[in-house]
Amino acid sequence: QVQFVESGGGLVQAGGSLRLACKTYQRAFRVEPMAWYRQAPGNERELVAEIDIEDLRNYTDSVKGRFTISRGWHENAHAIFLQMNNLKHEDTAVYYCNEDPPLQDHWGPGTQVTVSS
Numbered sequence: 262q263v264q265f266v267e268s269g270g271g272l273v274q275a276g277g278s279l280r281l282a283c284k285t286y287q288r289a290f291r292v293e294p295m296a297w298y299r300q301a302p303g304n305e306r307e308l309v310a311e312i313d314i315e316d317l318r319n320y321t322d323s324v325k326g327r328f329t330i331s332r333g334w335h336e337n338a339h340a341i342f343l344q345m346n347n348l349k350h351e352d353t354a355v356y357y358c359n360e361d362p363p364l365q366d367h368w369g370p371g372t373q374v375t376v377s378s
Contacts, residue, residue: 263287263367265358270372278346281372283358284338296361297330297343299354299374310343311361323351350378 269281287293296311310320310330318330329344341358355371 263364265367265369267356267358267369267372270356270374272375272377273348275348275350275376275378277348277376278344279348279374281343281345281356281358281374282335283341283343283369284335285340285358286338287360292332294361295330295332295341296359296363297328297341298357298359298363299352300357300371301351301354304354306357308361309356312341313361345374348374348376350376352376 264286266284269279271279273279292314294313297309298306299309300306308321309324310328312318312330312332320328327347331342333340333342353374353376355373357368357371359368
């Protein structure tokens, strides 16, 4: 069964950094296009960063130069990561990972990122 489990969020001051991890339990041995998404209170969920099967990356304009998406392993599972530097108050949101485009019935619990100004 496809599952995504996010971790690494927390409370950080503006200008600080966090590294999010997402364990992905997907179809065995298949590399899928993946992405990080976020949803702030009152807003729709938006795509933040994406990585395709050739590890080509793309970012929404507001995080370019500050966030980096990557693949790897985390706690013995395939994973994707989001390194977030120079965080801003407007980055406050719940962050989710999913395939790109997302599997609508497989959203994980997300991880809360709160940036204090």
